[in-house]
Amino acid sequence: MARIELLVGTVYGNAQDTAEYLQELLQAAGHQVNLDTDPQLEPLLTAPPDLLLVCTSTTGQGDLPDNIVPFFYQLKERFPLMPQQRFAVIGLGDASYDDTFGMGGKQFEELLLELQAQPAVASLTLDAASAEDPFEQTRRWSEQLLQAL
Numbered sequence: 001m002a003r004i005e006l007l008v009g010t011v012y013g014n015a016q017d018t019a020e021y022l023q024e025l026l027q028a029a030g031h032q033v034n035l036d037t038d039p040q041l042e043p044l045l046t047a048p049p050d051l052l053l054v055c056t057s058t059t060g061q062g063d064l065p066d067n068i069v070p071f072f073y074q075l076k077e078r079f080p081l082m083p084q085q086r087f088a089v090i091g092l093g094d095a096s097y098d099d100t101f102g103m104g105g106k107q108f109e110e111l112l113l114e115l116q117a118q119p120a121v122a123s124l125t126l127d128a129a130s131a132e133d134p135f136e137q138t139r140r141w142s143e144q145l146l147q148a149l
């Protein structure tokens with residue numbers, strides 16, 4: 001069983017719905033998943049989870065939702081190298097935003113890579129403008145993630 005911290009950045013709730021669905025899938029596979037919409041850096045550094053899972057939308061012009069901005073800047077300013085930390089990212093966006101498509105998730109992925117954390121699987125970007133079912137995409141992605149755990 002892996003201990004997973006699932007950090008959520010959301011404005012209108014899409015990322016929260018995705019994260020809750022993912023939490024159910026991972027819990028059903030026997031993992032312990034703590035979903036957090038107001039994450040703090042210190043407890044994560046004191047007791048690092050087996051997997052840091054970020055599920056965040058994009059707002060403004062490629063910006064992170066307000067609820068996860070403080071955590072992002074704590075991480076950026078303190079800059080704790082975490083070569084043992086595995087992570088995975090789901091980014092939500094809308095391809096009609098062109099240049100800033102999925103930038104919320106990409107900002108997290110880039111920062112975690114700079115901190116030398118290890119990607120467990122390739123990131124998933126969910127496009128609100130696509131006809132594909134985001135829950136089905138999330139379910140398929142979770143199968144890859146479960147194999148990597």
Ligand SMILES: Cc1cc2nc3c(=O)[nH]c(=O)nc-3n(C[C@H](O)[C@H](O)[C@H](O)COP(=O)(O)O)c2cc1C
Pocket residue numbers: 009010011012013014015016056057058059060061062063065092093094095097100101102103128
């Ligand atoms: C005001 C606003 C700005 C947005 N800006 C972007 C953006 O820059 N890039 C992007 O990919 N999606 C952008 N989106 C699309 C959202 O990321 C997308 O609809 C997502 O599913 C919202 O998830 P949430 O409800 O968890 O916030 C924007 C949406 C809104 C309403």
